[in-house]
Amino acid sequence: MDGLRKIKPYVPGEQVIEQTAIKLNTNEHAYPPSPTIKEALSTFDLKKLQRYSSVDNQALCQVIASQEGIDPSLITTSNGSDDILALAFQSFFQTSKAILFPDMTYGFYPVWCELYGIPYQTIALDEQFHWPKDLPKKIGGVVLANPNAPTSQVETKAFIISLLETYPDQVIIVDEAYQAFAGFSVVSLVKQYENLYVTRTLSKDHALAGLRVGYGIGSEKLTTIIKAVKNSYNPYAVDALAETVAIAALKDQTYYQKITQEVVSTRIWFSQALTQLDFETLPSHTNFVLTKPYFTTAKKLYEQLKARQIYVRYFEQPPRLADYLRISIGTQNEMQQVITCIKQLQKEEQS
8 A cells, every 4th residue: 555654663672471581681670669659559649530641740840850950841751761762853853964873772763763764874883882982073963872772881971071062053862761870960961051952761770661751851942842842742641640650759769779779789790790601791881781602602592591581682783782692680589590590501501
């Protein structure tokens, strides 16, 4: 039939049905969300569901603003960070010049470019999986996941400032989905740089992947544009229930700092354990590691682990990633089980 779109969609990590499986392939949090959420839901007024939720989610924005030290008017809420990123692509990249993002990064970026007809150019990361210094002069914008997925590497604030000042007329999007695990953010730069737009999600550090709440922070100019685009197709992106849960989670900073530190501690232990098993593991600033096995191929190990109901992520493309596995950090007990399994597989391979 005429008029039908043809596009290759983003392929997410496999969703596992088996209750006994160890699921380490989609970077979900190892621990459950704040227990205060249960109380918030128990007192939720069901009459609120008779009406549409707030277009701007003022209550949620006020909590975020107070924690980030910014004006709530600079925040745009969304149905997960995928939603705010998609809005940002539509809002900021109406250009004939190619936008830039790495050859190894979040797989949705090229999909959105194809969906919205945005020209793009991938930049080859260097041998340490960082951005190179030499970049094209004439571009349409930049998208930078920081920390990056799947490499787990982080770029410095100085580097991001250099991008903002080198390309003052182009929007620089910084995707901070994993920033809590790195303890590093550039949100404060929004006050100084009109061309900076930062996106966040509660899916990773707040253990709310099933809720779908995200948000973006930018200058008044960028926020006005992105809200106009959002309100052109889905003004009520974050519903009343989701807003209630998100507020309860954001307010319980003590709990999330605790479980984030537990993930970081396990990440350090797991990385060291892999090194002892002759893996090459990149320094991680996220809740996952990118690691290369030497006793076997990454693809074979992925299949062997899956056969034992341990799910990790394997990427055949781009070719530089084909030697690596991306492994989310689960609980300490789960990661110990993974190491035990790898030791057994290594022993079988050597026998």
